[in-house]
Amino acid sequence: xxxxxxxxxxxxxxxxxxxxDAMREDDSIFVMSTAAPPALLEAFGPDRVRGTPISxxxxxxxxxxxxxxxxxxxxxxxxxxxxxxxxxxxxNQAAKLRYMLGGQSAVPVVFRATCxxxxxxxxxxxxxxxxxxxxxxxxxxxxxSCAQDAYALMRSAIADDNPVIFLEPARLAAVEQEVDRRLxxxxxxxxxxxxxxxxxxxxxxxxxPVAEQAAAALAxxxxxxxxxxxxxxxxxxxxxxxxxxxxTRILIVADEAPPACSMAAEITATVVEDPDTWRALLTSPxxxxxxxxxxxxxxxxxxxxxxxVDQIIEAAEAALRVSAVEPPSITNSARLVKPDSSxxx
Amino acid sequence: MMLIRRFDELALELIWSGxxxxxxxxxxxxxxxxxxxxxxxxxxxxxxxxxxxxGHCIAAGIGPRHxxxxxxxxxxxxxxxxxxxxxxxxxxAGMLGANGIVGAxxxxxxxxxxxxxLSAREHVTVAFFGDGATGQGVVxxxxxxxxxxxLPIVFVCENNGIAAxxxxxxxxxxxxxxxxxxxxGLRTSVVDGHDVDAVHDISSAAVAQVRSGAGPHFxxxxxxxWRMHASRRVPMPDLRDQSALEHARCRDSVEHLRxxxxxxxxxxxxxxxxxxxxVEKELxxxxxxxxASPFPQPSEVLEHVFA
Numbered sequence: 001x002x003x004x005x006x007x008x009x010x011x012x013x014x015x016x017x018x019x020x021d022a023m024r025e026d027d028s029i030f031v032m033s034t035a036a037p038p039a040l041l042e043a044f045g046p047d048r049v050r051g052t053p054i055s056x057x058x059x060x061x062x063x064x065x066x067x068x069x070x071x072x073x074x075x076x077x078x079x080x081x082x083x084x085x086x087x088x089x090x091x092n093q094a095a096k097l098r099y100m101l102g103g104q105s106a107v108p109v110v111f112r113a114t115c116x117x118x119x120x121x122x123x124x125x126x127x128x129x130x131x132x133x134x135x136x137x138x139x140x141x142x143x144x145s146c147a148q149d150a151y152a153l154m155r156s157a158i159a160d161d162n163p164v165i166f167l168e169p170a171r172l173a174a175v176e177q178e179v180d181r182r183l184x185x186x187x188x189x190x191x192x193x194x195x196x197x198x199x200x201x202x203x204x205x206x207x208x209p210v211a212e213q214a215a216a217a218l219a220x221x222x223x224x225x226x227x228x229x230x231x232x233x234x235x236x237x238x239x240x241x242x243x244x245x246x247x248t249r250i251l252i253v254a255d256e257a258p259p260a261c262s263m264a265a266e267i268t269a270t271v272v273e274d275p276d277t278w279r280a281l282l283t284s285p286x287x288x289x290x291x292x293x294x295x296x297x298x299x300x301x302x303x304x305x306x307x308x309v310d311q312i313i314e315a316a317e318a319a320l321r322v323s324a325v326e327p328p329s330i331t332n333s334a335r336l337v338k339p340d341s342s343x344x345x
Numbered sequence: 346m347m348l349i350r351r352f353d354e355l356a357l358e359l360i361w362s363g364x365x366x367x368x369x370x371x372x373x374x375x376x377x378x379x380x381x382x383x384x385x386x387x388x389x390x391x392x393x394x395x396x397x398x399x400g401h402c403i404a405a406g407i408g409p410r411h412x413x414x415x416x417x418x419x420x421x422x423x424x425x426x427x428x429x430x431x432x433x434x435x436x437x438a439g440m441l442g443a444n445g446i447v448g449a450x451x452x453x454x455x456x457x458x459x460x461x462x463l464s465a466r467e468h469v470t471v472a473f474f475g476d477g478a479t480g481q482g483v484v485x486x487x488x489x490x491x492x493x494x495x496l497p498i499v500f501v502c503e504n505n506g507i508a509a510x511x512x513x514x515x516x517x518x519x520x521x522x523x524x525x526x527x528x529x530g531l532r533t534s535v536v537d538g539h540d541v542d543a544v545h546d547i548s549s550a551a552v553a554q555v556r557s558g559a560g561p562h563f564x565x566x567x568x569x570x571w572r573m574h575a576s577r578r579v580p581m582p583d584l585r586d587q588s589a590l591e592h593a594r595c596r597d598s599v600e601h602l603r604x605x606x607x608x609x610x611x612x613x614x615x616x617x618x619x620x621x622x623x624v625e626k627e628l629x630x631x632x633x634x635x636x637a638s639p640f641p642q643p644s645e646v647l648e649h650v651f652a
Contacts, residue, residue: 030463047463053493058452058486065456068441069391071463073456088483092446093453100432101442102425103649137650161652 006180012173014147015112016040018154019074021181023048026072029158032059033076060086060111064094064163067109072158077113080167081124083133086111094163095138106161110154115143116169116206116256117306123294126302128257130204131266133165134234140164140187141234145208147177149231152185160187169206190237192244196226199250199316202241202267204230207254207307214254214312225316233263238270242277250319251285256306259289282323286315346376346541346599347624349400352409355628356399356416356430357576365416367577369430372400374571377598378503379404381544382471382564385552391439391470393454396431396575397503398443401473405440407433409631419638426641427649441470447508448474448481451500455487458498458561469555471499477508479517485529488563492530495560499551500526502563503538505570510584526563538568539598542605569593 003017016037023029023044031040036051043049052059056077063073077083083090090111097107117126133141140162144150150168157164164187185191193208194215203211208229215225228244230236245251251271255264264287271277271285291305353371360369372379375397383392383404394401402412407423415422415433422428423435434442441457444450454472461468478484479502491498502522506513519525523533532554536547544566551562571594573583583590606612 050494053486053490055483055486055490057483058455058490061449061452061483061487062456062459062490065393065441065453065458066460066463067456068436068453069457069460071460088446088449089452093444093449097442098652099649100424100428101434101436101649102422102427103652104424104434104436106652108652140651 008176009147009179011147011150011175014151014179015154018151022158029072031074056082056085057089060089063109067107068105072108074110079125080113080115091136095136107163108161110157110164110166112166114170115167117295118171122297126295130167130233131263142232143167143205145205145229148179149185151179152183156187171206188232188235188237190231190240191229193229194227196224198224200226200244200248201252201254202228203254204263207256210309211254211312213309217313218316242274245271245277246280249280249282252315254288254312256290258292259287264289283319286319288312288315346380349376349403351624351628353399363578367429368575370397370575371572372397374569375503376400377541377544378538378566381541382501382548384545385548389468391441391457393441393450393472394443395474396445398433402433402440406438407435409627410634413631414635414638417635419635420641421638448478448484451484452487455491455496455498458496461497467556469497469552471501473501476504476513476522479522488529488531491561497555498561499555500563502565504565504567509574523565531561531563533563535565538566539596539601541602
């Protein structure tokens, strides 16, 4: 049965729908999962929807082998924690194979998994290690924040000729949205999910709706916050992020991963290393990140470990206060000198 | 076999003289395995190699020129000089790649076999690995899945008795690797890996069975690694008992074949001398070709990260 073009879907159902739609169009796509989704299994049978042993390294490697020999496999790790079991196959094989072979072969494979906290699943099942994968040349890394993007980006991931890590913040699984199956979202494009003029909040995955809540609260106080949803952490859409910051002149990054070597760090660097964007900044960028701890089980402790609306508002207010104290004309002219002189060193 | 042996002896000389850089894992002593197995394959079949991969490459049909140029890091190498010794591949020839991670090619080979199964292509994939790969869980995960799904794959364990520097008896608790494979539901064969005819006979039977849909097969080729695990410019020490190694060199696959061919009057001394000269000529040509080839353009450093 062909699904309707536009309909309300949960985030989870949007991804399943994208996979099913793609599988209908292309026989080379197949799924391997330690828990084969019943609807897909019923629609496509056990050859194309393969239940596997709990052998993530082997299954991940097999997907690579199938990808270099004409198929487009999708591996469902279920939770990103199991990607670490498969890390050799991801970091040493999938990411590097095409390059090591001098371009002889493409590796069109999608690895999907839930990620992130908020589900009371404790340390091993609540991680947001997208920066770990984004660090590795040869991988594309996607973290959609809504059902529409989840659908469109899964279609883009399956169509891509490269290994794609597709991360699904578990907190968003049941969130519904109207999804138009005709809309396309290219990998590597961020979106402005809320327009504003006073500051930019760049957010990743489950932090996007949190940032939007913070922006709504700030609006009540007369502050206009723009929210940029990165959607793809690798490649990162530096243009959209920088353009937003050049307009609003204040950067807040909201990322539930811990701050060290994080996407929040990368986004901050992307902004400050660009001379034009650097000159536009009224104050130093601020990162709102998870605490540098394994995610604890105890609900009040987990809530402390993950950043929320209040921290984003706090960071925004602090940035706005400082920028108001430092008159923009002086800050700007002072800063105009710095990057130029450092660039000429 | 002679070409494989001389290729890797030459590769060692070239790395010691500094003409090629990096690391070489010589296949010397194991030639009969690659040749016997690959001779049982037909076009469209695939081979997955490991770090000790030059022999598999030559047996799978990659020409010495492109292989040598890859060792020299030249743009005419089969991976445009970007893979080097540990990552040589020629996908169009069905040679899916050497691999710098022990055991890691095995699931990738099984994925190629799954691809063939799903497309109803009657191809067979061979996964070569050493006894050292028995330390890698992914190898046994793969055997299990291959048996479960009746994948068209032949697992070939080149049991040279030593994993890098650790002897087999110190790494597995059963006498041979085949027992481990059998425990995962594979049909197994153990063969003298110095005897190319024996390897070929066993491989042909296994490949035919696998091709007919009987499910995967495991072949253990018992053989000897004549040289060190690996060599960089400064040779890495080989701490094995050298008298045992001398004994191992008596089991010489090339010599065994030479005698058997002369005995069958299929070869005489003169023809053998001609063959020897031909191999040297081909290798000299490969080195000259590699040296005359350009390095990749600087722009290539950014190419092939993504398709």
